[in-house]
Amino acid sequence: MEYAISLRNITKLYGGLRAVDNFSLDVRSETIFGLLGPNGAGKTTLIKILTTLMHPTSGSASVEGYSILTDDKAVRRLIGVVPQENNLDRYLTARENLALHARMHGIRSRDYNPRIDELLELFGLSGRQHDFPDTFSGGMQRRLVVARALIHNPRVLFLDEPTAGLDPQSRRVLWEHIQSLRSTMTIFLTTHYMDEAEELCERIVIMDHGTTLVDGTAEELKERFAHSHLYELEFRANSDRYEGVLRAFSFIESFERRGNVFRLVLPAEEFLKPLMDGIGSADIKRICLEEPSLEDVFIGLTGKKIRE
Ligand SMILES: Nc1ncnc2c1ncn2[C@@H]1O[C@H](COP(=O)(O)OP(=O)(O)OP(=O)(O)O)[C@@H](O)[C@H]1O
Ligand SMILES: [Mg+2]
Structure with missing residues (x-):
């Protein structure tokens, strides 16, 4: 069968x-x-x-x-x-x-x-x-x-x-x-x-x-989400100030902070340049393109609000 x-x-x-x-x-x-x-x-x-x-x-x-x-x-x-x-x-x-x-x-x-x-x-x-x-x-x-x-x-x-x-x-x-x-x-x-x-x-x-x-x-679901450009950005110092700077960018689709590490979703690759120009490179320790995890897919689809 x-x-x-x-x-x-x-x-x-x-x-x-x-x-x-x-x-x-x-x-x-x-x-x-x-x-x-x-x-x-x-x-x-x-x-x-x-x-x-x-x-x-x-x-x-x-x-x-x-x-x-x-x-x-x-x-x-x-x-x-x-x-x-x-x-x-x-x-x-x-x-x-x-x-x-x-x-x-x-x-x-x-x-x-x-x-x-x-x-x-x-x-x-x-x-x-x-x-x-x-x-x-x-x-x-x-x-x-x-x-x-x-x-x-x-x-x-x-x-x-x-x-x-x-x-x-x-x-x-x-x-x-x-x-x-x-x-x-x-x-x-x-x-x-x-x-x-x-x-x-x-x-x-x-x-x-x-x-x-x-x-x-799982691979297909992540692949379908890969078009949302998810970046991880880590600062050496002054993270509180950079949080304010990042929040001011209206093109950032979503935003999450853990300590000095920020996870950002950009609408497209082209937005990376204005982002980098805006923050300057002095305090950046690391920036990398992240593969979406299955959890990113799940949260992306079902939202962050708590359920029953
Ligand atoms: N016997 C019931 N009488 C009334 N509503 C119910 C009953 N059983 C489930 N529900 C409601 O139906 C919906 C689906 O419930 P269900 O238990 O199928 O969800 P679930 O996906 O298994 O959730 P969980 O991950 O919490 O186990 C929920 O809104 C729940 O409150
Ligand atoms: Mg259940």
């Missing part, structure tokens, strides 16, 4: 709020797809719709060819889900959590026990398998939730902010696990970490207010 996930004109209203707005998308089989967007953009709502936890207000979608509306049981058999909030059963041990999930998928104990052993080992949880999730660190709980989502060998794995709140070590461990699944299943993940999206995803969609803003590889 060429596409593991297809969405057609999905809209979701919560009362008067349009959380997802006529959203369409096709995700290729056995690829890692990343959905990015500010708080409240509609990512979790889309995942809830695709994992059959919620009906869309209108539109249709399919997972592995099965309709989320009319074949929801078939969809649920084929997917693994790591929700945004850990939803482990706190009255069951780590192992029991995995076993319960396997039984819910109709797997027999002689089949699931070796699978559980394998996953506990893989996720470094064997030594704590008889402990309750409440006694685990955030990173261990997250690894357990991912292990649980993999028990029944899903064809499509949904990961809603899989590494939120984890330390850099735990994030990297999870990245390695996700990388190791590459080409064995389709992975649909959301994240607020730009490095995570760049590291893992072969395709990225940035969404806001329920709709797609851009779609492509």
